[in-house]
Amino acid sequence: MALYLSGCSQSIRLGDDDEIKADIEYLASDSLEGRETGTKGEQLAAQYIAFRMDEIGLLPSGDDESYFQTFSLMLPVNPHVPDGEKEELKGTNVVGLIDNKADHTVVIGAHYDHLGYGGRGSLHxxxxxxxxxxxxxxxGVAAMLQLAEILSDRHEKNNYLFIAFSGEEKGLLGSNYYTKNATVDLSTINYMFNMDMVGRLNQDKVLSINGVGTSPVWSTTLDKIQVDGLQFVTTESGFGPSDHTSFYKEDIPVLHFFTGQHEDYHKPTDDPEKINYEGVVSVVEVLHQIIETLNDLGKISFSKSDDSNTDIQRSFKVTLGVIPDYLFDGEGMRIDGVRDGRPAAVAGLDKGDVVVKMGEYEVTGMNAYMDCLERFSPGDQIIVVVLRDGARLEKEVIFD
Ligand SMILES: [Zn+2]
Incomplete structure (x- = not known):
């Protein structure tokens, strides 16, 4: 996760946790050097995931009939000098499909990149x-592969698209790229499940499920799910510090599954021996049961969630309440989503607007935007200048 959660089915077979264990032990081994996007370790991980997808029988669904979808973007060498020298960052999503010739496709995603030797996201x-x-x-990747195996065994009423995202730790880059360069028609996506950090199910068996406000069916469906005594703690918003956010922004119902924070988060001690493997099997079964429960309902409807209590940028005294488009490389900060009830929404800012000035400060890019935010305090009233369809608009923003 970027810095900032039985019933009738007998489809989990004995030994599944061995497969999950093997996947996690390989992906989290020192030989992959922390799987940082743009490194050899990332590439080795991508190759491994593609090999596993092939073994399971998924169809390649990336670029050019391969499992790989590569993206590249220019990022500042020094993040504190946004207008300084830039370097190219290349990343690779790994994409595989179960094609049941159905009208709709369920997306199941998990990011596989991590922090390499540390760097900006590290708490070490x-x-x-x-x-x-x-x-x-x-x-999450091991759980996703396990679910792929379960769903490949039987005919279902959706297609299933499995995506291992890269670039998540650097700002949801891979998922953002995917939704803008999707290999299936976005309008046919039924819903999206994101597993990010599902390896530490605790003794109380509490599974956090975020995004239940993104479809009217989520709450009633979750009420029917019973797996190994798990309890669910839910939040409404489809916005969060992980890849489901990229799909929610496209008006797709999402759920993010998460077994909770821990002291090894973003530290070198987040190691395989601390994983609760049986817990991962239980999480997989939760997703499987939800999918089965929804199987006959066709395309479920989307609803906009209450996003007023979420804030990714917790380190600032104030926020606009927007999701920036991290892939935007023009001048300014392009807004990729606006949270209801937050200052930007109240001021009438909208998705697609490019913020170029806040108060007396020019906003030249993402980092200039963050620097600007640090200068304001709750209660400040400023003019924000945005470009919208070629026009230059001034909006009055009041920080709360
Ligand atoms: Zn993370």
Whole structure:
């Protein structure tokens, strides 16, 4: 996760947790050096995931009939000098499909990249060390592959698209790229499940499920799910610090599954021996049961969730309440989503607007935008200048 959660089915077979264990142990091994986007470790991980998808029988659904979808973007060498020298970052999503010739497709995603040797996202204070990311998010990838195996065994009424995203830790880059360059028609996507950090189910068996406000069917469906005594704690918003956000912004119902924060989060100690493997099997079964429950309902409807209580940028005294488009490389900060009830929405800012000035400060890019935010306090009233369809608009924003 980027810095900032039985019934009748007998489809989980004995030994599934061995497969999950093997996947996590490989992905979180030192030989992959923390799977940072743009490194050899990322590429090795991508190759492994593609090999597993092939083994399971998924159809390649990336670029050019391969499992891989590559993206590249220019990022500042020094994030604090946004207008300084830039370097190219290349990343690879790994994409496989179960094609049941159905009208709709369910997307199941998990990011596989992590922090490499540390860097900006790390919470580690000591010397450089490999951040293995067993929970974050080898666990989600292993769970996704397990679910693929279960769903490939039988005919279902949806197609299933499995995506291992890269670039998540650097700002949801892979999922953002995917939704803008999708290999299936976005309008046919039924719903999207994101597993990010599902390896630490605790003794109380509490599974956090975020995004239940994104479809009217989620709450009633979850009420019917019973798996191994798991309890669900839910939040409404489809916005969060992980890849489901990219799909929610496209008006697709989403759920994010998460077994909770822990002291090894974004540290070199997030290792395979701390994973609760049986817990991962239980999480997979939760997703499987939800999918079965919804199987006969066709395309479920989307609803906009109450996003007023979410804030990814917690380190600022104030926020606009928007999701920036991290892939935008023009001048300014392009808004990719607006949270209801937050200052930007109240001021009439909208998705697609490019913020170029806040108060007296020019906003030249993403980092200039963050620097600007640090200068304001709750209660401040400023003029924000945005470009919309070629026009330059001034909006009065009041920070709360
Ligand atoms: Zn993370």
């Amino acid at each position: 204070a000591g010397s450089q060390a490999i951040h293995n990311g067993a929970d974050d998010n080898a666990s």
